[in-house]
Amino acid sequence: MTNIPIAVQMYTLREESEKDFAGTLKRVAELGYDGVEFAGYGGLTVNEVKVLLDEFGLRATASHVPLEELENNLYQVIEEQKILESRYVVCPYLQPERRSIEDYKALISFLDRAGELCRREGITLCYHNHDFELERLSNGRSILEAIFDKTSANNVKAELDVYWLAKAGENPVEWMNRYKNRTPLIHLKDMTTDDEQFFAELGTGCVDIEAVLKIGEESGVHWWIVEQDFSRRTPFESIEISLNYLKSVKGN
Secondary structure, X not given: OOOOOEEEEHHHHHHHHHHOHHHHHHHHHHHOOOEEEEOOOOOOOHHHHHHHHHHHOOEEXXXXXXXXXXXXXXXXXXXXXXXXOOOEEEEOOOOHHHOOHHHHHHHHHHHHHHHHHHHHOOOEEEEEOOOHHHOEOOOOOEHHHHHHHOOOOOOEEEEEEHHHHHHOOOOHHHHHXXXXXXXXXXXXXXXXXXXXXXXXXXXXXXXXXXHHHHOHHHHOOOEEEEOOOOOOOOHHHHHHHHHHHHHHHHOO
């Protein structure tokens, strides 16, 4: 993982961001992160956000943009990424009411079309998984496999989330190898070893994070992204522990 930069997903710091978006970005920079992945812009314009990024020496890794926003305002989303100098836009989540077989067929078609448009504009569209996409279809293949196998590798990339893969009983390394050079963004998060399988700081749980890190460069990973959906510590404590772990592994 030597040359791969490290970002934090701002959803981790959503409560802090609501109180002080600029101060939260500044603290992320002070901790030593290279960039941030956005989940909204704190009520600021993207131009205002870009000023803050430049001030604090952070890079915009990507932006999580709801599917409905991608469907209705794709051109605006693309222009915002250009302003932020972000290369990636991510479809982050499917609402439960949009998970029927027909919905997935429509999603695959849309992602391919939207991804092609993004690519023409110099932006890469990625799809981020949870565990529900690992449910099996009637043909025995998972929904996530269908999404990636039925879209063009040029148009749709993967933002694999190692926690959700592990939660579904999958091996993240196998998925990275299966979609080699199609996984520019990887969400790093660990899982507690108890029955709750709660979100954990990197290096403290049962997900084989080191195995993931070892194949990052050969798999074509461009960014490691730390995310802690919920934490038993304060979010800043959690992301500091995770970053320190990554730095210790990086130094080995």
